[in-house]
Amino acid sequence: MGGTPVLAELTDGVVLRRAHVDDLPTLVRLLVADQLGARRDSADDLAPYERAFAAIDADPAQLLVVAATGDRVVGMFQLTVIPGLARRGARRAQIEAVRVAEDLRSRGLGAAMMRWAVDEARRRGCALVQLTSDRTRLDAHRFYERLGFVRSHEGFKLTL
Template structure:
């Protein structure tokens, strides 16, 4: 991974990020890569928030991975700050290369550096391969999650 750079995402990266978000059965149903306007607006909000760390993995000038890390201050756990990992994606032709592991290890190290006491993530119930991946990296399936569309 010596030739890999993990850096803060820029607006120019949004098309590549959205393409990766849409490149699986779940993403294909909920993403619209042909209309970048809502993604660019969302990027501006994310980029302007110091608690948001949207990064891309770049090799040879090409975006091949992404991850979104959110730092959440809280009162529980004696006022602990936690980190939330979301939107982990690896470009189809870079899967199996160890990039996903590298991205998660980066996120855990960055969470520690930022003073977080806990790092958490969610994964769709249908992503059983991802569940095994996260468990291999030391995450524990400890909670049941709920969502409500608004």
């Protein structure tokens, strides 16, 4: 988006910037293109995504980032800073919704996005970065492990 400040310049003309509401259709398509998102998300009705975007955008603890080349959004992730009492009151960063356009995978873009997210978490005073990944996403697990993430916990979820 013209006028949206660049957070970082990556490789091959790709920049990171805050997501803008005009990016939503593309962001939802990235979510739907994922093997799990195809079952959970839908581009048919953007209203719930618009409400979520407004809440994320208004919260200073949230950062929804897009990777873009020119006017094309080619990746995304959400970074959330969570204050806590554990670990001597440490802040932690949660990374979610990491997506890269299929035609640009395995070129280092995802790794560059994650390195920036980790550096941003450090800049925001976080003591650790955490993420979850569905147990069926074996390629994603290898990717995160190559970046230094360690399988340290067993996760639990309760759908409401």
